[in-house]
Amino acid sequence: MSFVDDRIPGDDALDPVEVRKAAAESLVRKLRTRSLSVSEARQVLRTHGLDGTQIDDVIDDFLRRRYLDDHELAQMLVAAGVDRKGQGRVAISRSLSQRGIPRDVIAAALDELPDDDAERALEFARTKARSLSRLDHDTALRRLLGQLARRGYGGSVATNAAKTALNEASFGTKSSGVRFVESD
Template identity: 75%
Template sequence: MTDMSGGERDDDRLAPVIPLFGASTAPRSRHGVGVDADADPTAGGDIVPRRTGEAGLWRSTWDERDAEPPADPGARHPAHGAHGRTKGTSEQPATAPRLRALRPAHAADAEDVAEMPDPDELRSAAEESLVRKLRGRAMSVSEARTALRAAGLDGSQVDDVIDDFERRKYLDDRTLAGHLVTSGVERKGQGRVALSRALAQRGIPREIIDEALSELPDDDAERALEYARTKARSMARLDPDAALRRLIGQLSRRGYGGSVAMNAAKTALREAAGGSSRGVRFVESD
C-alpha cells in the first residue's frame, strides 16, 4: 500500500483496532488472514478458522468454541444426588428413609395365632362375668345373649352357655316376667299396656308376655282407681279441670287409657274433695 508521497507504508503502523467484545485481536498478516497468537496449529478441529479479509476485524464470539472443559455444575446440582449435595459441606447429611425388614408370611401367621385367646379361657371369663351380672339384677335370655356376645363369644359358644344357664335355672324368662308383672302392679300401679311394654323392652318373647298378663285378674279399673286415689290428694287445690287433665295423663303413662282412666280420675278427685264417704275426713283432737 502506498501513501500520498508514493512510498510504501507498513501495515503495522496502522492504528490498532479496538475489539468490541473485550478480547484482543490477533495481529493481521499481510494477506488479511487473522492468526491467533495463542492457537496451537496442531490442535486439530478444536479451533474454528476465523473469517478472512476485513470481516475478520468484526468477528463474532460465535466464531470460536471455548476450548475449556465445561464447568462442574456444583455440589448441590440435582445430578449429584443426595450424596453430592451433602459431600464437602458442613450441613448434616440428609436422612435416608428407613428400611423395614418384612416378616415372612409364616412368622406373621404364627404371631397372630399366638395372640388369639384360648376358647376355653374366653368362655370361662364370659361365664364368670355373666354370673356377676345376675347376682346384681335378674336378666332375660335376650339380655344374657347380648352380654355374652360383648364378651367375645361366637354364636355357638353363646348358645352353649345359654342352654347351660337355663338348665341351672340361672335364666328363666317366665319367672322374670311374673316378677316384673307383680312389681309393676303392686309398686308402680301399672296397667296391662304399661306392663306389656316394660316386658317387651327387656327382650321377653311375646308369648311369655301374654301368658304372664293372662294371669292377672281383669280389674284394670280397680287398679287404676287405686293409683288415682294416691295422686288425687295432692291435686285438691288445683282447678277441677286442670286436676282432671293431669290425673288422666298420669294414668295414661301407666297403661290406663280411654274410659278406664277417665272414670278412675273423676272418682278419685270426687272422693278427695269430700264427695264420698271414702274421702278424707277431719276429726277434732282431744
C-alpha cells in the same frame, strides 16, 4: 419376681375355652345383681366376643341350671309392676317387651293377672287426687289422666278412675275453707 408368658410370641389368639369361661363368669356376676332375660343375657355374652354357637351353649347351660328363666322373670316383673308401681297391663307389657321377653311369655304372665285394671287405676287416682286439690277441676283432671296414662292405664279406664277420684275429693264443689264475701 418375673412372670413367664407361655404364649408363643405373635400368637395373639385367645383360647376359646377361656373366653367362654370368662364370659360365663361375667354373666353370673351380672345375675347376682339383677335377674336377666335370655335376650339380655345374649347381649352380655356378645360383648365378650363369643360367636353364635358359643352363646347358645352358654345360654343352654344357664337355662338347664335355671339361672335364666323368662317365665319366672315375667311373673316377678308383673308382680312388681302391680304391687309396687301400680302399673296397668299396657305399661307392664311394655316393660317386659323392653327386657326382651318373648310375646308368648308376656301374654301368659298377663293372663295370670286378675282383670282389675279399673280398680288399680282408681286406687292410684285416689292417692294422687288429694295432691291435686289446689288445682281447678280441668287442670287436675288433665294431670291425673296423664299420670294414669304413664302407668299404662288408658281410655275409659283412666277417665273413669280420674273422674271418680276427683269427684270423691270434692272437686267442682265448694270446699270448706276461707271464703271471701263481698260487702256493700
